[in-house]
Amino acid sequence: MEEPSFVVRADQLPALYYLDRNHPRPERLEWINRGTDSKLRPSNVDMLLRTLFRGSGSPSLKKLHESAGLRAVFSNESQRERFARAFVDARRQLYSKSTHMVTAIFDSPEIAEKAVEELGKMGITDEAISLVWRTSQYLDTQYETADGHGYLGIASAMAGGGLAGAMLGTAILLIPGVGPVAVAGALTGSAFSSIATVTGIIGATGSGIAKMLTDHDVDGVSATLYEQEIRQGKVFVSVDCVEGGCDPDAIHAMMQKAGGETAGMNAGSLA
Structure with missing residues (x-):
């Protein structure tokens, strides 16, 4: 049968x-x-x-x-x-499009941090901004810690300054197949629950980062592409223009000028 x-x-x-x-x-x-x-x-x-x-x-x-x-x-x-x-x-x-979430991917933490600074100058508060990035690009996903040096402790120390310092509230997620991933800003509150609800069928398509992003109103195709970029060490930045009371077009233009590759207002393309 x-x-x-x-x-x-x-x-x-x-x-x-x-x-x-x-x-x-x-x-x-x-x-x-x-x-x-x-x-x-x-x-x-x-x-x-x-x-x-x-x-x-x-x-x-x-x-x-x-x-x-x-x-x-x-x-x-x-x-x-x-x-x-x-x-x-x-x-x-x-296939239901959302136009209030503007997203971009940046090649390095330094470039992303400058973009966040520019957002602050435009009056965008921390509550409207989110970032996601791997806390270390040299830690292997099968990394084993030495005695007295916990994995999360090391990851937290790595995320403690620089880019993480630009945001209030930083969470460290230890994601299988990726390693320690830092989440800062508005996404922090929902990140853990998103990863916790990843089922086997979702896990078969990726690490669960995309699930976390779609829960954050990033469209599914863009989230799939962004997950691949985050895995490669790039930095994801988003701005919720409902929370921030901002013009999506203006934020989109700023992100591009600051060096972000963006799927636009959920256009779903990172060619």
Whole structure:
């Protein structure tokens, strides 16, 4: 008998970040070629997740993007149907655009800190600004601490000055596969709960950073791209123009002038 399953197309993976936390959990997950129903090699899955939504590529890469899917296998048909309904709702949220959150990625903490300073000069308060960055780019994700030097203690010390000092309230998240990640500003209050609700099906598409960003009203496609950049050591900055009482267009222009690569007002493109 065929097992009850639901296949999520690669281009709809960001919808997973909008799933209700009570959605049915699959018994197992499989990356497949939807055309041949064969399992993808780990190297192809890695390539898929690193290149998805990044614009044009080779014909073979485009074929991978178009044919790949994540298959969730459930214990019974009822579970599968409940998941399918939850996914329809999640996909609807993915395509509902928000225009109040302006986002950008910066190549280094120094550049991001200057951008934050400029935001302050424009009258934007800490309550409207958020930052996310890896606290160390030289710590391996499998790093083991020496006696008397806790992992979080080291990460906290790294985040204690410089960029973190520009913001009130800094949290350190130890994210599997990434290592210590610092969250500062408005995102701090919700960061821990966002990471805590990451399920297996979301974890199959990334580390959970994207889930944290979508909970912060960053659209799913942009969040997927930003997660990849944060993993590479870049710094994410956002401004909530409802909280900050600011003009999104003006903030968008400032971020670009300060050196930020931005997906615009949720345009979903970091080519």
